Amino acid sequence: xxxxxxxxxxxxxxxxxxxxxxxxxxxxxxxxxxxxxxxxxxxxxxxxxxxxxxxxxxxxxxxxxxxxxxxxxxxxxxxxxxxxxxxxxxxxxxxxxxxxxxxxxxxxxxxxxxxxxxxxxxxxxxxxxxxxxxxxxxxxxxxxxxxxxxxxxxxxxxxxxxxxxxxxxxxxxxxxxxxxxxxxxxxxxxxxxxxxxxxxxxxxxxxxxxxxxxxxxxxxxxxxxxxxxxxxxxxxxxxxxxxxxxxxxxxxxxxxxxxxxxxxxxxxxxxxxxxxxxxxxxxxxxxxxxxxxxxxxxxxxxxxxxxxxxxxxx
Amino acid sequence: xxxxxxxxxxxxxxxxxxxxxxxxxxxxxxxxxxxxxxxxxxxxxxxxxxxxxxxxxxxxxxxxxxxxxxxxxxxxxxxxxxxxxxxxxxxxxxxxxxxxxxxxxxxxxxxxxxxxxxxxxxxxxxxxxxxxxxxxxxxxxxxxxxxxxxxxxxxxxxxxxxxxxxxxxxxxxxxxxxxxxxxxxxxxxxxxxxxxxxxxxxxxxxxxxxxxxxxxxxxxxxxxxxxxxxxxxxxxxxxxxxxxxxxxxxxxxxxxxxxxxxxxxxxxxxxxxxxxxxxxxxx
Numbered sequence: 001x002x003x004x005x006x007x008x009x010x011x012x013x014x015x016x017x018x019x020x021x022x023x024x025x026x027x028x029x030x031x032x033x034x035x036x037x038x039x040x041x042x043x044x045x046x047x048x049x050x051x052x053x054x055x056x057x058x059x060x061x062x063x064x065x066x067x068x069x070x071x072x073x074x075x076x077x078x079x080x081x082x083x084x085x086x087x088x089x090x091x092x093x094x095x096x097x098x099x100x101x102x103x104x105x106x107x108x109x110x111x112x113x114x115x116x117x118x119x120x121x122x123x124x125x126x127x128x129x130x131x132x133x134x135x136x137x138x139x140x141x142x143x144x145x146x147x148x149x150x151x152x153x154x155x156x157x158x159x160x161x162x163x164x165x166x167x168x169x170x171x172x173x174x175x176x177x178x179x180x181x182x183x184x185x186x187x188x189x190x191x192x193x194x195x196x197x198x199x200x201x202x203x204x205x206x207x208x209x210x211x212x213x214x215x216x217x218x219x220x221x222x223x224x225x226x227x228x229x230x231x232x233x234x235x236x237x238x239x240x241x242x243x244x245x246x247x248x249x250x251x252x253x254x255x256x257x258x259x260x261x262x263x264x265x266x267x268x269x270x271x272x273x274x275x276x277x278x279x280x281x282x283x284x285x286x287x288x289x290x291x292x293x294x295x296x297x298x299x300x301x302x303x304x305x306x307x308x309x310x311x312x313x314x
Numbered sequence: 315x316x317x318x319x320x321x322x323x324x325x326x327x328x329x330x331x332x333x334x335x336x337x338x339x340x341x342x343x344x345x346x347x348x349x350x351x352x353x354x355x356x357x358x359x360x361x362x363x364x365x366x367x368x369x370x371x372x373x374x375x376x377x378x379x380x381x382x383x384x385x386x387x388x389x390x391x392x393x394x395x396x397x398x399x400x401x402x403x404x405x406x407x408x409x410x411x412x413x414x415x416x417x418x419x420x421x422x423x424x425x426x427x428x429x430x431x432x433x434x435x436x437x438x439x440x441x442x443x444x445x446x447x448x449x450x451x452x453x454x455x456x457x458x459x460x461x462x463x464x465x466x467x468x469x470x471x472x473x474x475x476x477x478x479x480x481x482x483x484x485x486x487x488x489x490x491x492x493x494x495x496x497x498x499x500x501x502x503x504x505x506x507x508x509x510x511x512x513x514x515x516x517x518x519x520x521x522x523x524x525x526x527x528x529x530x531x532x533x534x535x536x537x538x539x540x541x542x543x544x545x546x547x548x549x550x551x552x553x554x555x556x557x558x559x560x561x562x563x564x565x566x567x568x569x570x571x572x573x574x575x576x577x578x579x580x581x582x583x584x585x586x587x588x589x590x591x592x593x594x595x596x597x
Contacts, residue, residue, distance in 0.1 A: 029413065032493040036409025040402040040467060041421060047462045048428055048436065055439040107330070114327055119320045128580065129331045132338065135575040137522035139540040140568040143547050144337050147344070147565070148357075155340065155357035190334065198587065239430070247432045250524045257548045270432075270525075277438050278529070290435035301430050 059288035069284070076288035085266030086289060090296060092177065093268050097245035097300075100181040105237055107185070108192035109230070113222050115193075116200040127197065131190035138187060142254040145183045146171075150258065171259040180251050188244065192237045199233035200226060235308050239301050246297045249274070269293045338572070345369055345569040349562045369566040372559075381567055383535060384542035388521055388571075391453060391538055395460035396517040400509050403463055407470025407508075408501055412483065422471065428464045433525075441529045455530035456538070460520045466512040473508030474501070510585035514578065521575055539571045 062072035080086050111130055115123045133141065149170035151157045157167035170179045203226060211221045249270040256263040265275040269289060277286035336358070343360055344352060346369070351361040374382045410422050440459055444450045449458070478501045486496045502509075524540045531537060537545070543564055550560040579586070 029493065030415045033409045033413025033415035033418065035494075036413065036497070037406045037421065040406030040425075040462075043402060043458075043461050044425060044428070044464070047440070047459050048431065048464075051436045051439040051443060052431065054443060055435065058439060058442070111327070111330060114323055117323070119323050120327060121320075121324060126327050126331055128583065130334050131579070132576060133334055135518060135579050136338070136572045137524070137540050139522070139524050139544055140341075140572055141337075143543065143564060143568055144341050148337060148340060153353045153357060158357055186334065186337065194587070243430065243432060247435075254544060254547070257551050273435075273438065274525075274529075283438070283442065286438055290432075290438055294432050294435040297432055298430055 055287045055291055058284050059291050061284050063282070063284055072284070076285050077292065079285065080288050080292055085264075086269060086272055086292075089266045089269040089272050090293075093246050093248055096177060096181060096248065097242065100184055101238070101241040101245060103181075104185045104189050105192060105234065105241070108189045108196055108237070109227075109234070111189070111193045112196035112200055112230075113226060115197055116226070117218055117222070119218060127194070131194050133187050133189075134191040134194075136187065138250040139254060141187050142183055142251045145179070145186070146255060146258045149179055171255070171262065173262045176255070176259065176262050180248075180255065183251050184244070184248075188241075192241075195237055196230055196233050199230055203229045231308065235304070238304050238308070242300050242304060243297055246293060246300065269296075341565065341569050341572075345566040347562075349559060352562065352565075366566075369562060370570065373563050373566040373570065376563060380534065381539070381542065381563070381570075384537050384539040385571065387453075387536060388538040388540070389574075391456045391460070392517050392520040395457050395520040396513045398457070398461045399463045399466055399516040400512040402461060403466035403470040403512050404474075404502070404505055404509050405497070406467050407472075408474045408478070408497060408505065410467070410471045411474040412478065412480070422467075425464045425467055429468070433459075437526055437529050444530065450530055451533050451536065453536065456520070456523070456527055459526060460516070460523070463512065463516055463519075466516060469512060470505070470508050473511075474505060477504045477508065507585045510582055514582060514586045517578065518575060539567070543567050543571065 059076050060072060060074070061069050062075060063069050111126070114120055115127050120126065136144075148154050148156065151167055154167075156170070160167040169175055207225050208221060211225055216224065247270055248268045252263050252267045252271055253274075256267075263271075265279075266272045270293065273286045273289040273293065276282045276289060280286075340357055343358060346364050346366040347355065347361050348363055348365050348369075351363055355361040410418060436459070441450065444455050449455050482500060483496055486500050491499070521538075522540065523538070524544065527538050527541045528544075531541065534542070534545070546560055546567065547564045550564055
């Protein structure tokens with residue numbers, strides 16, 4: 001609002017504006033653009049593109065006990081694609097993605113709609129309270145939930161003990177993936193909610209008034225106006241969730257100290273790449289595993305893009 | 315009718331709020347307890363012996379103040395990375411939004427595509443490159459990779475597009491201001507909410523980072539607090555009953571480590587919420 005008025009004021013003050021615009025597209029100004037983007041692009045190339053190329057290069061070699069490193073072509077990739085540990089890990093994070101992400105996004109969506117509806121008292125308290133876990137480091141969240149799950153002084157075990165029931169075995173192999181999903185849901189629902197809420201605030205309010213005139217209630221308005229308007233924001237949340245789920249590392253890695261027999265070195269692809277590189281000293285193989293994981297993420301993200309694009313067209 | 319729906323909705327949201335806040339409440343309660351009470355009293359309420367202050371004293375000063383050191387390291391890494399990343403993003407986002415140079419679209423597209431590159435896939439090759447350059451086990455090993463934020467650049471570009479009107483840039487040019495002077499003296503102030511957003515989210519990413527320091531650092535004096543707490547926790551669970559004292563350090567340390575970020579988010583909410591709004595809408 002204030003920006004618009006300054007703009008108009010300046011327009012009145014600067015009659016030679018159109019002339020300036022012609023000059024602005026000229027060579028001297030355009031080339032200054034390179035100077036503005038150069039620092040970012042330099043760091044981007046050095047810290048992102050270069051390591052990526054180096055990983056691709058490394059993944060094509062193999063270390064031998066005698067004779068050093070030799071060119072191996074795609075051998076590391078064929079090895080990974082037939083490595084049951086790697087494939088199990090990919091399958092596990094895919095399952096995690098299919099179950100955890102819809103639950104998290106539905107909770108985030110419901111919370112954002114409720115807070116935006118105006119039917120809630122103290123909406124601000126809810127908004128900030130639900131968002132707060134995002135500011136908690138993943139390490140702390142995992143340790144905390146690990147203790148909450150635990151049989152020694154976790155409140156769940158304490159309550160079960162008081163009621164004379166058997167304590168739920170959150171850290172057993174049957175429950176572990178669900179327990180991890182709960183930790184991740186706890187950490188990131190608020191972040192997704194804030195993105196969705198921010199997008200909701202931008203929906204033009206005359207749309208709501210038109211809907212009210214047509215006799216639409218709060219739920220009808222949410223379903224027919226708000227959720228369609230949220231599609232781009234939901235897409236952003238979904239893409240970030242793909243990346244987060246497939247890269248899962250800290251949570252399982254830290255739970256490992258509490259349940260070493262449940263979480264093995266191939267529990268997630270990232271845990272596998274890490275153990276291959278740093279305990280197995282198989283750097284070349286680890287590079288191939290990370291690269292394949294990156295490829296999986298790009299493919300899944302692209303699939304998500306296609307599905308959501310088709311939905312919004314129909 | 316309307317009033318009733320209101321209450322049902324409020325009750326549902328209260329349940330949700332309890333789920334999100336109860337673990338933090340537990341953490342606070344647990345950090346007020348002695349090790350004995352931790353095991354013997356109910357987890358979700360205080361025991362008679364309120365020993366928060368002595369727990370804090372023990373945590374920060376144990377092992378010749380190593381926890382304080384970790385907190386200091388985290389603050390250093392997070393503040394330098396977030397400040398640097400936000401500056402690069404503001405400069406670059408403004409450049410991409412306001413200048414039409416050759417390769418603008420393709421370079422920006424390259425950066426956008428990189429949002430999908432898993433950062434953990436980069437960590438292992440970055441480690442190998444850094445170990446050749448002698449940067450492993452130095453603060454730079456954490457700070458340099460954290461300076462790149464493709465999403466931050468994307469956010470700043472969108473933000474700069476609307477927040478800095480072309481008319482103002484042109485008027486400043488007519489007044490004879492140079493391009494960088496326009497950026498620093500005119501545009502930067504208008505970009506402030508966007509910059510705060512990028513700062514906060516990079517701050518969180520670096521503050522919470524665990525994988526990168528795990529790979530890059532093996533000198534405990536350089537650990538950030540996440541790595542330090544993870545190390546303490548594995549000591550606590552490895553040692554069994556005799557290491558109860560370490561357990562109390564992990565819990566109180568965890569509690570202390572979450573306070574600064576929560577405070578930052580609460581204090582700066584006006585800025586990051588408006589900054590995020592523009593990113594979420596246009597995405």
